[in-house]
Amino acid sequence: xxxxxxxxxxxxxxxxxxxxxxxxxxxxxxxxxxxxxxxxxxxxxxxxxxxxxxxxxxxxxxxxxxxxxxxxxxxxxxxxxxxxxxxxxxxxxxxxxxxxxxxxxxxxxxxxxxxxxxxxxxxxxxxxxxxxxxxxxxxxxxxxxxxxxxxxxxxxxxxxxxxxxxxxxxxxxxxxxxxxxxxxxxxxxxxxxxxxxxxxxxxxxxxxxxxxxxxxxxxxxxxxxxxxxxxxxxxxxxxxxxxxxxxxxxxxxxxxxxxxxxxxxxxxxxxxxxxxxxxxxxxxxxxxxxxxxxxxxxxxxxxxxxxxxxxxxxxxxxxxxxxxxxxxxxxxxxxxxxxxxxxxxxxxxxxxxxxxxxxxxxxxxxxxxxxxxxxxxxxxxxxxxxxxxxxxxxxxxxxxxxxxxxxxxxxxxxxxxxxx
Ligand SMILES: Cc1cc2nc3c(=O)[nH]c(=O)nc-3n(C[C@H](O)[C@H](O)[C@H](O)COP(=O)(O)OP(=O)(O)OC[C@H]3O[C@@H](n4cnc5c(N)ncnc54)[C@H](O)[C@@H]3O)c2cc1C
Ligand SMILES: NC(=O)c1ccc[n+]([C@@H]2O[C@H](COP(=O)([O-])OP(=O)(O)OC[C@H]3O[C@@H](n4cnc5c(N)ncnc54)[C@H](OP(=O)(O)O)[C@@H]3O)[C@@H](O)[C@H]2O)c1
Numbered sequence: 001x002x003x004x005x006x007x008x009x010x011x012x013x014x015x016x017x018x019x020x021x022x023x024x025x026x027x028x029x030x031x032x033x034x035x036x037x038x039x040x041x042x043x044x045x046x047x048x049x050x051x052x053x054x055x056x057x058x059x060x061x062x063x064x065x066x067x068x069x070x071x072x073x074x075x076x077x078x079x080x081x082x083x084x085x086x087x088x089x090x091x092x093x094x095x096x097x098x099x100x101x102x103x104x105x106x107x108x109x110x111x112x113x114x115x116x117x118x119x120x121x122x123x124x125x126x127x128x129x130x131x132x133x134x135x136x137x138x139x140x141x142x143x144x145x146x147x148x149x150x151x152x153x154x155x156x157x158x159x160x161x162x163x164x165x166x167x168x169x170x171x172x173x174x175x176x177x178x179x180x181x182x183x184x185x186x187x188x189x190x191x192x193x194x195x196x197x198x199x200x201x202x203x204x205x206x207x208x209x210x211x212x213x214x215x216x217x218x219x220x221x222x223x224x225x226x227x228x229x230x231x232x233x234x235x236x237x238x239x240x241x242x243x244x245x246x247x248x249x250x251x252x253x254x255x256x257x258x259x260x261x262x263x264x265x266x267x268x269x270x271x272x273x274x275x276x277x278x279x280x281x282x283x284x285x286x287x288x289x290x291x292x293x294x295x296x297x298x299x300x301x302x303x304x305x306x307x308x309x310x311x312x313x314x315x316x317x318x319x320x321x322x323x324x325x326x327x328x329x330x331x332x333x334x335x336x337x338x339x340x341x342x343x344x345x346x347x348x349x350x351x352x353x354x355x356x357x358x359x360x361x362x363x364x365x366x367x368x369x370x371x372x373x374x375x376x377x378x379x380x381x382x383x384x385x386x387x388x389x390x391x392x393x394x395x396x397x398x399x400x401x402x403x404x405x406x407x408x409x410x411x412x413x414x415x416x417x418x419x420x
Contacts (some may be wrong), residue, residue, distance in 0.1 A: 003127055003150045003151050003152070003336075004027075004029075004132075004149060004150040004152070005021050005026045005027075005029075005032070005151070005153075005154065005247070005336065006026040006028065006029050006030075006031060006133065006148055006150035006152070006153050006154070006156070007021070007028050007029070007030040007153075007156055007230075007316075008030075008031050008101050008104075008135070008153065008155050008156060008157055009030075009037020009039065009155070009157045009158060009161070010030050010032035010034075010036075010037045010038075010039070010095050010097075010156075011037070011038060011040060011041075011156060011158050011161070011314070012038075012039060012041075012082065012314070012321070013039075013156035013158070013313040013325040013328075013329070014030055014032065014037075014039070014154075014156035014313075014420075015037060015082065015085065015086055015091055015094075015312035016313070016322075016325050016326050016329040017030075017154045017156055017313055017329045017332070018091045018094055018095070018109075019089045019091060019329070020329040020330055020332070020333035021154075021329075021332075021336060022091075022094070023333060024091070024333045024334075024336060024337040025306075025337070026336065027094070028094055028101055028154075028388050029094060029096060029148065029150075030091075030094050030096065030281075031096050031100075031101050031135065031137055032052070032095055032096065032098075032149070033098070033099065033100060033101070033115060033140070034095050034098070035097050035140075036097065037082055037083065037086055037092075037095065038078075038079050038082050039158050039161060040081065040083065040160050040161065040261065041075050041078045041079050042159060043189050043190050043389050044075040044189055045188070045189055045196070045216050045217065045220060046193040046196065046197075046220070047216055047219065047220060048074065048075045048189075049070075049072045049073065049074045049075070049217065050072045050073055050074075050078065050306045050310060051072065051212065052072075052074065052319060052320045052321075053071050054068065054070070054071060054072065054073055054314065055071075055406055055407075055408075056207040056257070056319070056320035056323055056406045056407065057321075057322045057323065058322065058406075058407050059085055059325070059326060060084050060323075060407040060408060060410050060411045060413075061325055061411055062084075062088060062089075062254070063076055064081060065080075065081070065084065065285060068081070069183050077272050078304050082224075085321040093370065096137075098139055098140035098141055099137045099138075099139055099140070100137065100138045100139075100140065101135055101136065101137055101138075101144070101349075102136050102138050103135075103136040104134070104135050104136070105133065105134045105136075106131055106133055106307075106308070106309070106310075107131065107132055107133070107134055108128070108131035108132055108402060109122070109128070109130060109131045109308070111342070112304065114308065115306075117308075118344050118345055118346070119341075119342070119344050119345065120299075120303065120308060120342045120345060120348065121303075121308035121309055121339075122308070124341035124343070124344070125337050125341055126152055126309065126311055126336045126340060126343050127152060127309065127336075127383070127391075128151075128308050128340070131151075131308055131309055132149055132150065132151050132309075133150050133151070133152075133153045133309065133310070134147050134148075134149055135147065135148040135149070135150060135153065144315060146231035151309060152309045152310070152311075152336060153310045153311075154310075154311050154312075154332065155310065155311070155312045155313070155315075156312075156313050156314055156325075158314055159171055159187075159314070159315060159317070162186075164184035164185075164186045164187070165184075166184055175299040179352065181199075183219060185209075185214070188217060189213075190409065195290060196220070197220075197224060198350050200220065200221050200224050200225065201224050202225065202228075202229060202380055203229060204229050204231075205217075205221045205225075205231040206231070206232045206233075206234055207221070207231060207232070207233050207234070208234050208235075209233075209235060210233065210235030210236075210237065210238060210239050211239055214233060214235070215233075218231050218233050219408070233360050256319070256405040257319075257376070257377075257405055257406070258377075258401065258402050258403060258404050258405065259377055259400055259402075259405075260401045260415075261374055262377055262378055262401055263276055263277045263278060263281055264278060264281040265375065266278045266279075266358065267358065267375055267378045268351070268354035268355045268357070268358040269351065269354055269382075270380075275324075279371075283325055289359065291322055298312060298315070298316065298352065298353060299342065299348040299351060300328070300331060300382065300383060300386070301316040301327050301328065301379075301403035302331070302332060303348070305345045305348040305349055305352070306345070309403070311332050313325050313328050313329060313332065315391070318376050319376065319391055320376075320406075320407075322407075323376075323406065323407045324376065326407065327410065328383070329385055330383075330387070330410075331383040331387055331415065333384075333388060334386070334387045339387060339388065339415065340386050340387065340388065360373075365394060371412045376405070377405050380405070380410070384413070387413070387415060388415035388416055390416055391412050393405065393407070393409035393410060393415070
């Protein structure tokens with residue numbers, strides 16, 4: 001049977017999915033609605049930089065160019081890095097730009113049959129015996145539609161592209177009664193820098209929200225208008241934003257990105273020893289609940305147990321999303337080439353419930369988004385075990401306990417037997 005793979009989106013996740021499926025011998029087609037790669041990084045505020053140090057926002061086998069000295073590169077530098085990566089691994093020729101996916105339909109198996117399966121896709125393997133996806137694509141330049149067929153779809157459409165989150169206002173109490181402009185942060189980011197600066201110049205601006213975009217826009221307003229037209233920030237939930245990656249003068253990586261820090265918390269699926277350790281060390285956990293917030297409904301955060309032949313990369317987030325998407329794409333490429341099978345659906349559902357309970361336990365009132373928080377080593381361990389790779393990537397016990405983990409640790413990841 002043909003094994004056609006379609007990837008939707010050419011942001012970081014789509015590029016990674018393309019690279020790792022190519023490595024396994026597939027010839028994927030990447031469908032991207034915009035005219036270029038990069039996803040969210042292609043259109044940002046003038047002041048937007050990485051908020052994650054570049055060492056953990058790096059492709060494992062493609063370091064940042066030595067010309068980028070900054071620890072937090074800006075969006076232009078990030079775009080250049082992504083373009084270099086796409087060229088290095090010859091990804092561009094697999095991407096169809098200006099191709100917006102407007103529908104995907106699964107064909108070949110009835111809903112009743114799907115509901116009767118005890119294994120994902122009926123077999124636990126990536127490619128089912130009969131089913132395929134029909135992907136309807138609208139081409140931007142011609143407005144015509146075309147249907148692509150694929151035996152496997154990888155959704156890499158991100159969480160912050162195209163669909164602004166705008167509340168529904170009660171009648172006559174929304175923007176229509178306001179004698180001014182109401183726009184979403186996405187529209188503001190889409191303006192070129194000069195237009196955006198002109199748009200806020202001399203205006204009284206109210207920013208709704210208290211997360212990163214809101215604070216960045218407030219800071220651009222403050223810069224443009226000073227004390228003459230101070231901007232107002234309206235928020236419903238206060239969020240603790242870390243000023244930088246050196247809380248109390250200690251590098252964040254030492255606090256959160258090593259195995260020792262993960263010992264302090266209970267982890268989904270932990271054994272008795274780890275449970276005991278987490279219970280004993282729990283008094284040391286301080287102020288990290290906002291780093292966990294999640295609604296998880298995917299196995300390994302990628303696969304919905306009841307949706308066959310489809311994976312989602314980049315929906316659930318982490319502290320360093322590039323790194324997380326890369327690990328998932330490697331895992332998925334192994335699943336696609338049949339290196340391992342998924343457990344039965346009921347086990348997948350139990351595992352998902354364990355992760356969800358874990359997230360609820362630690363995120364408290366912040367439980368809403370979808371973020372791995374600081375259990376990413378534990379999470380990567382599960383991916384490594386599925387792939388048959390050694391999850392312990394450091395030299396010696398001390399290194400294993402206290403050295404921060406990052407993308408470079410997984411550079412030479414290969415199954416234990418084949419690396420012998
Ligand atoms: C302003 C901003 C700054 C950020 N800073 C950081 C940071 O410092 N550190 C960090 O870890 N994370 C950061 N993030 C999170 C960021 O989303 C991820 O790091 C990462 O870039 C997401 O990549 P992605 O490919 O999963 O999604 P996206 O970048 O959103 O890419 C999705 C792609 O899919 C395409 N697409 C969507 N729908 C369709 C469709 N129907 N048909 C065809 N194509 C489609 C889009 O056009 C887009 O190109 C930031 C996010 C934003 C918005
Ligand atoms: N690298 C960078 O510098 C940078 C810059 C911008 C964004 N980002 C990243 O991009 C992602 C998105 O960030 P974001 O700030 O755009 O979005 P976000 O994190 O989803 O925050 C949205 C904000 O809007 C508020 N809000 C939403 N609906 C509301 C409503 N109906 N009424 C009142 N308030 C409402 C939320 O309040 P509640 O909390 O109460 O829901 C929250 O404060 C994040 O991952 C962020 O880290 C990074």
